[in-house]
Amino acid sequence: MAGWLAGWLAWYLVSNTAHNLEVRGMNTGFGFIDSSAGFDTDFKLIDYTPGIGTYGQIFLIGILNTLLVSFMAIIFSTVLGFFVGVMRLSHNWLVAKVALAYVEIFRNVPLLIQIVFWYIGVFSLLPVVKKSLDLLFGTGNLILNNRGFYLSTPIPGDLFWMTSVTFVGAVIGAVLYRRRARKIQDSTGQQTKTLLPSLAAIIGLPLVVYYLTGQPLAWDVPMLKGFNFVGDTSVPPSFLALLVALSIYHAAHIAESVRAGILSVNRGQQDAGMGIGLKPGKVMRLVIIPQAMPAIVPPLISNWMNTVKNSSLAIAIGYPDVVSLFMQTALNQAGYAVEMVGMTMAFYMLVSLTISFFLNIYNKRVQLVER
Amino acid sequence: MAIVNTQRSPDRPAPISETSVVGWLQRNLFSSVFNTLLTIFMLFIIYLAVKGILVWGLFDATFIAENRRECYDKSLTGACWAGVIDWLDNIFYGRYPRDQIWRINAGGLLLVLWMLPMWLPRVRGKVLVGATVVVFYPFLAGYMFSGGEMGMLTQIMASGAIVSFALIMANMLVGLCKDMGLNSFVLEVFGKSKAADKTQRNLLLALVAALFVPAYLWLSTWALEVISWTKWGGLFLTLVISGIGIASSLPGGILLALGRRSELPVVRVLSTGFIEVFRSVPLITVLFMATTMFPLFMPEGFVLNKLTQVIIAVILFNACYMAEIVRAGLQAIPKGQFEGAHTIGLGYWGTMGLIIMPQALKHMIPNIVGNLIGLLKDTTLVSIIGLFDLLGMLRSISKDVPWLGLHKEPLIFGAVLFFIICFSMSKYSRHLEVKLSAGEKH
Amino acid sequence: MSDTQINGQLAFAASSEVMIDVNKMNKWYGSFHVLKDIDLVVHKGERFVICGPSGSGKSTLIRCINALEDHQEGDIIVDGIKLGKNLKNLDHIRTEVGMVFQNFNLFPHLTILENLTLGPIWVRKMPKAEAIETAMMYLERVKIPEQADKYPGQMSGGQQQRVAIARFLCMNPKIMLFDEPTSALDPEMIKEVLDVMVELAETGMTMVVVTHEMGFAKTIADEVIFMDEGDIVERNKPTVFFDHPEHERTQKFLSQIL
């Protein structure tokens, strides 16, 4: 019954649309995807040459840019959000108030204004190209200026493989070390700090090997060529501004969700955790947070989705995300509004549904077993 | 060895030793070396920020000028507030005819007065006040803002609005002066406070009806000039859209959340699908589809007021978010509460309405407010249908020839406005949260 | 002696009408067989005590009677209505069957008074003033009238338990199920609660009480059943049950009382 109704409705809408489009002489179709787009963009993760590259490629560039910035923003905002949310409940007055101020300030000002602020007010005010900040003490390997963030491209020499091997070895070693620490805890109860030693090994060992083998790496140092530094890997300031703004804004929202979740856990649980002698931090980690998760997860999912969607505000500061690049520039060049908006919507829908699919599974798992 | 305490210790009031300012500072700001350093560091940051802001925004700023050049001539390093001041009418009322602005002001004042009792401690019947605002106020305000012919329904509801407003004001006065509800006061005046429930109810109903008739007649004498919604704008439009959105997305969200947890598969699947689809696309694309694609899907000649379309889209969209928040709240309620409610014989709706929802919503207040704040900010998207809401207006200043390029000051002004509105919302919510958690052990 | 007297009378009055009829009922949690072939008849006005070691299925049994848990086999008929999936019937049963939970389940967001008046006002449709009056009356009975405006979170364990009992007294149901109603109470309070329950019984209310408090069980019961591992092991008059238990398991159980 419902199926029939839905089928009829779909047919009705489609036929209406087809009729309307025909009457108004608008063409449709996805042929434009293969036609070449005549414009360029200043940040792309795939090869693209203006004039040859197609709209399909433009779509892909936009998607990748959106995914890149929102993925990083999601990670930062979640970590920061949990941190601030827990801070909000601190018994230290100052810490609690700082967290409160953070939440109030960043939650209550429209994101758009914040993005513009970070862009114009912070990242554009970095030194101009000629006075670039050299973050690696004059080696020119890491350059920050108001045009972006430049990394030099390494050109590996003969013995460089040794450094790489050491690095991989160190990573594997760190993983094993972690496992072993777990095992040691299981068998002797000793808790070993794993984070610092592993980091030291992962960073330190390859460095040692690198210098021992005689620094077998030439750097394609970013060069001041004409107006700009030219080095392969650069990130525009609009990316940095967007990333910072999104992370900070959503962290404020997540912090409130986290706080709400924690407060929804029965107070007796904290008593019991303290009662068996756990330190406040461990009570939080082992007892409170796991129980708060059912109340945190749904708003958290919404927040992640929002991050992806809000990244479309990038257009205000010229970061080429999918909306700005495809639904704006490309649409203006080629027309095909229905198709292009449709494709953009489909993309967002796919991302969001994926996020919510996985988190819903997780959500099921964190439900408490109750009588 | 045995101790027998024949003397009973008397109750004593709690000590007030820990209340002095110095003690407070010591405990909260300088309790350890680390805390002291932190405090000093924070103070330094605050000092820098405040100083910068004051110099740019106040001491070096220009408040009176004809155009931007004049601002520059007066000061190159300070803000130019003159443009914002020049545009204030636009910012607050949009393109609303300047001689009709009193209508907006009157509507706003009405709302403030109406809601006032909710903040006052001694007044009774707060829930009723809230309910009448949601049910009646929109009709009266809607007519005041748009004017023109009044339909039958509008007239009835608007009369209802006038009656309930009058009653609420009376109730507030009675509450403040005599610390009792209006109903008991009226009954007392009529000497019926001991009468049977039924007589009391009939008397009160009759009184309300008696008030309704004159209100209805008086309303028919009103004739306000028509003002098309295309002229609405600025803060006014922002508040209209978000007000409607806020008032309706919470109920919508609750229904959807209940639907998603329903035991009937059809309801569950439909609600889940609806929620997942709507919240997975950006509002801007939904609006775009709603306003420009919608006419393509419909039979030729089908028209729907665009503002209405936008409002519907905003409501649906936010209801989906709200639904997820409510669901999270529901998940946190222990099963024992459902059982407790069942055993005293409450049905599904009774259980939900009286036991579960109040607890779930209380847990979720921070999220709900976060969402409402988001909603307020989402209204900026009405620019897609050519309306200029608050942000749209602020961004237009820089395109007006005298103020060409003036965009930072308006944005900052907007940030402050938004901050004031949103902050008062979150402040009120925090107050609610504290009030509602009075019962918890701390 | 006077005890058995009262019991005798009540038992007589009771036999007229069957209020709870459990018939070859079986229940599993997953693969764990909690209740095994339970047969049980409780008449109107009877005071029925269930005792037995911890984990033997007592709570589960009365939760089944109150339709809070499904059972997989057999029938449960309460107040003439057969328990099943029919929601309408469940509503009726829940209105007529009150239950005091082992862990109270008070509503934390409502004051004590609101906890007590909620049911009468919304389910029994009682005028508010009257509901408050009744509630205050029962609060006085359980000796905490001055706590009416506190929230459950601000009360001691015993006080909460008393509120939980008063909550159901206010509903004035036909059947009351008590799950260890005196576990958090001190001897004085146990006595008080006992008095309240005896009075209730005299108004003809049917009661099923799970308790470990043997003194309490002795005083109140018309009939006692002893459960062990999901089985009803022994069913007897209290005098016989406590003084000359017939089953070995019961004897062992009772011999442990300090």
Next chain:
Amino acid sequence: MSDTQINGQLAFAASSEVMIDVNKMNKWYGSFHVLKDIDLVVHKGERFVICGPSGSGKSTLIRCINALEDHQEGDIIVDGIKLGKNLKNLDHIRTEVGMVFQNFNLFPHLTILENLTLGPIWVRKMPKAEAIETAMMYLERVKIPEQADKYPGQMSGGQQQRVAIARFLCMNPKIMLFDEPTSALDPEMIKEVLDVMVELAETGMTMVVVTHEMGFAKTIADEVIFMDEGDIVERNKPTVFFDHPEHERTQKFLSQIL
């Protein structure tokens, strides 16, 4: 007779070291004066019983001792450490003081076994295998080894209480505070728990027990205090306390026992 014997011995062994010293302690909830000028000394290895009517402040007192609540006046010194704002000290105290809560407060997201091993693993830094072994041992002591993989939500009230007790036994603290440890237990189980506690006492553990179970109190206690309305009304040896209470209020209270 043998009871007093043991008590006498222990009391002797105990007098050597003061474990808990409460000195003119006062506590308010808002303006409500819950605990009034409490003076209390508990020696090492002593078994100390607190009884009194519901709402008299027993739970509050032991929550204060475990630093779960602030007090406003007076001192509490536990294991030589004065309770105050200093977090480091609190950690130490909480490691050495175990507490069984009136409403159990098990961790609902962890299985029984995880509930029991959490403390040993993370606080005592015990190897996992060993922690599990200890946990299983105590689970056997409280007769529910087969339930190790269930979640608290799947257990009966008495089983939960036993887990709550086992959880703190696993921590092997110097001092144990019990808040009505037997409220949900049947007579058999009470006996078992009692045995466990007597054994513990023999290992020299200091115990403070809030209980309404007079038989239990009688058997276990070295010393009994009786509280009423925030006051300690009487403090006495159990033999004297139960047979010839000196204070009128105590007499009245004890006369109510069924």
Next chain:
Amino acid sequence: AETTLEIVKERGHVRCQVGPPSPGYYNLDSDGNWYGLDVAVCQAVASAVFGSKAALEIQSVSSQARFTALANGESDLLSRTATWTMTCDTQLGIDFLSPNFYDGQGFTVRADSGITSAMELGGAKVCVTTGTTTELNLTDFSRSNDLGISNVTFEDYNVRDDTYLNGGCDAVTGDKSSMAGNIASFPVPGDHMILPETLPKEPLAAAVRHGDSQWRDVVQ
């Protein structure tokens, strides 16, 4: 079906769509009235149909919704903005009228940058706004002269200008007609100059719905 003219007459006013707000073309003044070139076009049409400038509803529609709004009948005409190109004409279901405005595109640079000609912009970052053919022209210019200019695109020209002023770009490109006004709004106008080159730009025209020649003639 009815002709557009009939529909318009029946409704009593013309619905005229203008582009995104931009100085000179159209904007609000501080009293809430519209003004500018685009608005003048709309007003002219309104007087032609009704004999009154006021029989007009100005619609400001975002750039994505622009053509669809015209095609689906929400607007009666599009006063400017759409630049006349073959693709647009055939694909979008709208007709362009003969061009009413010709404009060229120019560059602004800092006076102290030492640049005197657009040909010296090799490898530079140039700030540009999206949603116009300006962007496309810039790309073409760069490609045909092998300059390797990289575009930094913005939705809002204020952000574009600020980026330029803070040194985020070496040059700004835009319509030559508005360039001078733009520079005048900089804090120190004398620090900036317009380069001599003018890139040819397609003319601007009004547009109406496809297939209604009567209405098209009226507007013309």
